[in-house]
Amino acid sequence: MSVDANTMLVIAGMAVATYLTRVAGLWLLQLANVEGRARSAMDALPPAVLMAVIAPTVLATGVAETLAAGITVLAAFRLPLLVSVVIGVASVVVLRALTG
Amino acid sequence: MGIRAQEFSAGAIAILPVLVATMPIALLFGALAVAKGLSPLEVWLMSATVYAGALQFVAIDQWADPAPLGLLVFTALVVNVRHVLMGASIGRSMAGFSGPARYAAMFVLTDEGWAFAERRVRSGNLTPAYYFGIGVSMWLSWTLFSLLGAIIGRGLGYPSTYGFNFAFSAVFICILVGFWSDWRTGAVLLASGGVSALVYLAVPGAWYILAGAFAGVGVAAILHAETGNQNPDGVMPS
Structure with missing residues (x-):
């Protein structure tokens, strides 16, 4: 197994940059005043980020993905997570075959 | 254990x-x-x-x-x-x-x-x-x-x-x-999802997550202001 010097440097650079994005949130937290309106905004952060991450797949990829996302939502209101995920994946495979 | x-x-x-x-x-x-x-x-x-x-x-x-x-x-x-x-x-x-x-x-x-x-x-x-x-x-x-x-x-x-x-x-x-609690969650998700999808289609790169998240958080902050009088302690009901 070989390790190239430039490759090592690039991997180290990407590792440091990535870790900086991960700890920056902690530092930001110490600056932020989490009362009142800022508190409401921070409380909305987890669902807002989750939604923003999946929106391109759910809304802008294809009919199959959008429909499968709807089926997953319905499943998730009643069923355990793992079952809902299996239903979601199965429906996207079937719907892709039907609409593709 | x-x-x-x-x-x-x-x-x-x-x-x-x-x-x-x-x-x-x-x-x-x-x-x-x-x-x-x-x-x-x-x-x-x-x-x-x-x-x-x-x-x-x-x-x-x-x-x-x-x-x-x-x-x-x-x-x-x-x-x-x-x-x-x-x-x-x-x-x-x-x-x-x-x-x-x-x-x-x-x-x-x-x-x-x-x-x-x-x-x-x-x-x-x-x-x-x-x-x-x-x-x-x-x-x-x-x-x-x-x-x-x-x-x-x-x-x-x-x-x-x-x-x-x-x-x-x-x-x-x-x-x-x-994470669903009430209609405010729906408004936050609508803003976040809509803006994220639009930015994803219009702007190359991974900016859509930031844009969508800020839109959702912005809506949450605005809705807090509207209900501010009923909630003097500033905690959003959940």
Whole structure:
């Protein structure tokens, strides 16, 4: 197994940059005043980020993905997570075959 | 079993479906990276230290000999800037973590691990053991299977990720459903999802997550102002 010097440097650079994005949130937290309106905004952060991450797949990829996302939502209101995920994946495979 | 061991296994078991969905993706990453000229040891080092799936695929796509340092470091910042939001959010629930534990926790922060940790915050108490049960098993799985993909390499061909890519969206949808509280959640999701999808279609790169998140958070702040008189203590009902 070989390790190239430039490759090592690039991997180290990407590792440091990535870790900086991960700890920056902690530092930001110490600056932020989490009362009142800022508190409401921070409380909305987890669902807002989750939604923003999946929106391109759910809304802008294809009919199959959008429909499968709807089926997953319905499943998730009643069923355990793992079952809902299996239903979601199965429906996207079937719907892709039907609409593709 | 001690309480810590129990919490650790609870985290590892909760994240198991994600590990299953990640395995073929890690194998694929290893195989693609080797095809671009990296050695299996270099593949393992990248997975172990960078440890960011989306970035690693983008980096391998842009890989050349010699690899462009400035471009890839800049790409790492852009692709991973969503971690700033996730870290700031989960950091609020880490009162029980020591200082060093927080910094270690941020090293293993991933989209899926973060989502499961936030889910635990909603339903109970996020302990360090539970968090690292998620984080350590995800790190082990990602590093092990990307190394394996690098070793089997070309023999693997181009494994199909058919259906697997949607598994992550499905996991996120399930966790999202758990965050539903009232119509305000709907307004936040509408703003976040709509802006994210539009920016995704209009702007190249990974800016859509930031744009969507800020739209959602902005709506939450505006709705708070409207109900401010009924809520003088400033806590949004949930």
